[in-house]
Amino acid sequence: MADLEISTLHASLTDRALNSMNFLNEISHHYPEAISLAAGRPTEEFFDLDDIPRYLSRFAAHLRERGLDEPTVRRTILQYGRTKGIVHELVSRNLAVDEDIHVAPEAIVVTAGCQEAMLLTLRALRADATDVLLAIAPAYVGITGAARVVDLPMLPVPDLDELLAVVKAARADGLRPRGFYVMPDFANPSGRRLDLATRHRLLEIAAAEDLLLLEDNPYGLFPAAGVDRLPTLKALDTERRVVYLGSFAKTGLPGARVGYVVADQTVSTGGLFADELSKLKSMVTVNTSPIAQAVIGGKLLDCDFSLTAANQREREIYADNLRVLTDGLAARFPGGEISWTVPSGGFFVVVTVPFAVDDALLTKSAREYGVLWTPMSHFYDTDAPVNALRLSCSAVTPAELQVGLDRLAAFITDQLVLST
Amino acid sequence: MADLEISTLHASLTDRALNSMNFLNEISHHYPEAISLAAGRPTEEFFDLDDIPRYLSRFAAHLRERGLDEPTVRRTILQYGRTKGIVHELVSRNLAVDEDIHVAPEAIVVTAGCQEAMLLTLRALRADATDVLLAIAPAYVGITGAARVVDLPMLPVPDLDELLAVVKAARADGLRPRGFYVMPDFANPSGRRLDLATRHRLLEIAAAEDLLLLEDNPYGLFPAAGVDRLPTLKALDTERRVVYLGSFAKTGLPGARVGYVVADQTVSTGGLFADELSKLKSMVTVNTSPIAQAVIGGKLLDCDFSLTAANQREREIYADNLRVLTDGLAARFPGGEISWTVPSGGFFVVVTVPFAVDDALLTKSAREYGVLWTPMSHFYDTDAPVNALRLSCSAVTPAELQVGLDRLAAFITDQLVLST
Structure with missing residues (x-):
């Protein structure tokens, strides 16, 4: 007999979203020789272990330039630290440079990757069983999973034109739509x-x-060749309606696991929404590793706050x-069968076929054809x-892609x- | 009018535990000149920024010794990685050496500090509104806060002799005690x-x-002078009754924010409890920064897996x-007024006084007397x-202590x- 019955554990553990992520991870470990058009990881072309001490030194030098003495520099990087983070001012400058987003550093909570930013935000917004989150379907598995972990139901919005109707229908059902999750780029x-x-x-x-x-x-920094960027919602937001979820996984370094949330909304207690998220963070991860933050901080200093400039080579790789x-795809399927x-940028192409695509087909594709992708x-x-x-083109060379x-x-x- | 009403946010945000942590952090920032007998942070005496590249190199060398090629070494440290972590085998060896705990690396989930280990464990164990967590009162604020974040009520156990009675009373009330949180050392x-x-x-x-x-x-590695260590519950556990929550904050490096949980319990789905916690982790922080893990991994390799040996100097400082x-205290209060x-080890001494100790008194002590401590x-x-x-002696010199x-x-x- 097992020590623990799964039925006595949290419902999210038997949910599609959490097991989906698990299945996709496992299949890629199971077929390491298959070419992966599944992984949305950034390119490893320019990975360099020497970057880490270099960025750390750069960040430590920045602290010294700001007048901190050596014990304080060491403490800032090596000791427990500020719950909202130690690179908030640098992130604020990066947002101004790259996104024309202007927010006070105090409105930023640096997180253990963007996933923690999502989790904290959804946890804060889920007060009771009537709360719901809206999201475009299909949706990123990470937001669906985070919603499950905090018992927040998600209502799919099949199309943006239907957003208003979904909100009104939810309210008519006694539900309270708390937010609409969206990846505009x-x-x-x-x-x-x-x-x-x-x-x-x-x-x-x-x-x-x-x-x-x-x-x-x-993915906003990675438009296709010849495509101009559009302003983010947060850059257009004059009424603090937008909570901005930021990631450095694709533009900084994934191994740092540093993300952030901009939450400049005021709260009736007198503080910012960021301060409420910080309270939750103190009970989720206490603070984001200051060593990891120093790596990202050093990179931000190194590129003079322009990750657009720092990612010029990556942008070209992804666009190519x-x-x-x-x-x-056009060369191989000229006849309109599929x-x-x-897309005008990013990592992902969706292929529509005249048959249902499930996990069994993915396993067959991996085993018999040596290629991985993601069932939509x-x-x-x-x-x-x-x-x-879904096909991803971020973590392969053009030759592997062919x-x-x-x-x-x-x-x-x-x-x-x-199928015919 | 505020953008967000606090009453529409999660109840934990108005809870004592989360605001307590916040208040204690704020007061120490507010009175930086005060001597802190409040902070439970480890000593900074031996902090050295050069340790980080040294530990990283040591871990990278270890990966090469295991036969990984350079792209794989770089990918392991810099890319997204395994949800359960990349230093699980090293942690398993450390547990064998320091604690006589023998567990398979697969039963370990490396986490973003021990706080995430607590959060994941409590999240998994809270299936419905009848679930409760038991804990000795007074309890560490981090466990109370994590329980709040996952809507898991805590039942205080005033004394270990009453544990059984509290369990039985809870069951009689239709509640399901899921676990008993305890810090035996x-x-x-x-x-x-x-x-x-x-x-x-x-x-x-x-x-x-x-x-x-x-x-x-x-705190287990820090017994007082002349005191021998006792076996942990996990070392005595022959029936997988113990979930072991591990921290490297005091024995490794707090700035890495690396902790772990040993969850070797079998689950009716066929896997280990660690695998269920891993699914939750994929939706909380995805994975623990491999850069931060590499720092801890390098330190574990550096000390040949004995953090007891690596912390000899720290142990002496804390014991002194x-x-x-x-x-x-004895010299200053010879008359039995308080x-x-x-204690036989660790960082904390509890002082009992003939008056109620609240936050207002702490503020007075900080402002007028220049000394910080923690109201019990x-x-x-x-x-x-x-x-x-509560007084803490971990982050001060003997002179500051005087x-x-x-x-x-x-x-x-x-x-x-x-008060008289």
């Missing part, structure tokens, strides 16, 4: 970005309906790969079959035969 | 340690009542300070007045006059 998994008019419209709805927008922006991916998105069904909160899969596409084409072609 | 805040017979008795109760013991052990503290504990009321989950305060004690004696003496 090159979303995971859809690859879509919202046009400027839609961004303004979203802010209008947020104001009219007294709704927070939870803006997640991991995205072109190779969509051109490669369709795919041609993982990004929906229902058991309904989904005829689509081989991966050959394998994928063979797999899809075989499936097309089987 | 030099507990925060009481300073107490459990004798060997009590440890065995606790394991017997856990077996008889089908209760998990959540053992937290941040503890003696200075208790001797200093009493205090003489912060460690109880009720509003009842508590006539005691000055701090002079100031504390002046403060207490004045209060004794006022």
Whole structure:
């Protein structure tokens, strides 16, 4: 007999979202030789272990320049530290430079990756069983999972045009929509970005309906070749309707696990929403590793706060790969048997096929064809079959991409035969 | 009007535990010149920024010795990584060497500090509104806060002799006691340690009542001078009744924010409890910064897995300070006006006084006497007045301790006059 019955543990542990993440991790470990068009990890092309001491030294020098004595410099990096973080001022400057977002450092909570920023925000916003979170379907698995962990139900919004209707229907059902989670730039998994008019419209709805927008922006610095960036929701936000979820995993260094949340909303207690999130953080992770923060802080100082400039080479890699991916699909499927998105940036392309794509097919693709991808069904909160899969082009070389596409084409072609 | 009403946010945000932590942090920032007998931080005596690149190099060399090629070494330290961590094998060896605890590396989840280990464990164990956590009162604020964040009520156990009665009473009330949180070695805040017979008795109760013991052990390596260590509950645990919460904050480096949980319990799904905690972790922090893990991994390799050996100097400092503290109290209060504990190790002494000790008194002590300490009321989950305060001796020199004690004696003496 087992020591613990799963039925006596928290319901999220049997939920699709948490097991989905687990399954996807496991399959990639199980087929290490397969080419992965599944992983959304950043390129490892420029990884350099020597960067870490270099960034640490840069950050320590910055502390000295600010007048801190040696014991205080050492304490800042090596001791327990401020719950809201030690690189908040540097993050604030980076947001001004890269995003034209102007917020007080005190409105920023530095987190153990963007995932903790999501978790803290959803935990704060879930007061009772009537609270719900809205999100575009398909949605990033990380937000669905974080919502499950804090017992916050999610209502899918199939299309932005329906947002208002979903809000009103939820209210009619006695529910309290707390926020709308959205990735306006090159979303995971859809690859879509919202046009400027839609961004303004979203802010209008947020104001009219007294709704927070939870803006997640991991991919904004990576538009496709020739595509200009659009302002983030937070840059357009004049009424503090946007909670901005920030990540350095793709633009800084994933191994630092440093993210942040901008929460400049005022709270009736007199402080900022960031201060409430900080209280929660003190009971979740106490503070974000100051060593890890110093690495990111050093990188921000090193690039004079412009991660856009620091990621020029990465941007070109992703833009090239995205072109190779969509051109490669066009070359291999000239006849219209399948369709795919041609995103204006980011890491992800969605391929629609005339058959349901499930985990069994992924396992078959990995085992028999040597190529990994992600069933789009993982990004929906229902058991309904989904005829689509997500391809990622961030963690492969163009040559691997070509081989991966050959394998994928063979797999899809075989499936097309089987499904007719 | 504020953007957010506090009443619409999660109840933990108005809870004593979360605001207590906040208040204690704020007062120490507000009176930086005061001598702090409040902070439970480890000594900064041996902090050295050069340790970080040294430990990182040591860990990278270890990966190479294990046959990993350079891209894989870089990826292991700089990329997203395994949810359960990358230093689990090293932690397992450290537990064998320092604690005579023998567990499979797969039963370990490396966490963003021990606080995340607590949060994940409590989240997993809270399935519905009948679940409760038991803990000795006074209890560490971090466990109370984590319980609040996951909506898990805590039942105080005033004395270990009453544990069984509290369990039975809870069951009679339709509640389900999920675990008993305990710090058997030099507990925060009481300073107490459990004798060997009590440890065995606790394991017997856990077996008889089908209760998990959540053992937290941040101070075990720091017995007072001449005191021998006792085996941890986990070292005595033959039936997987103990979930072991581990911290490197005091024995490794606080700035790494690396902790772990040993959860070798089997679950009816076929895996280990550690695997369920890992699923939750993927939605809380994704993974613990591998850079931070590499720092701790390098330190573990550097000391050949014996943190006992690596912390010999620290142990002497804490033991000396503890003696200075208790001797200093005896010298200043020879007449029995107040009493205090003489712990057999750790950082904390509890002083009992004939007046209620609250936050207003702490503020007065900080402002007028220049000495900080912690009201014991912060460690109880009720509003009842508590006539005691906690002193910590870990983050001060013996000279500072003497000055701090002079100031504390002046403060207490004045209060004794006022209260008579």
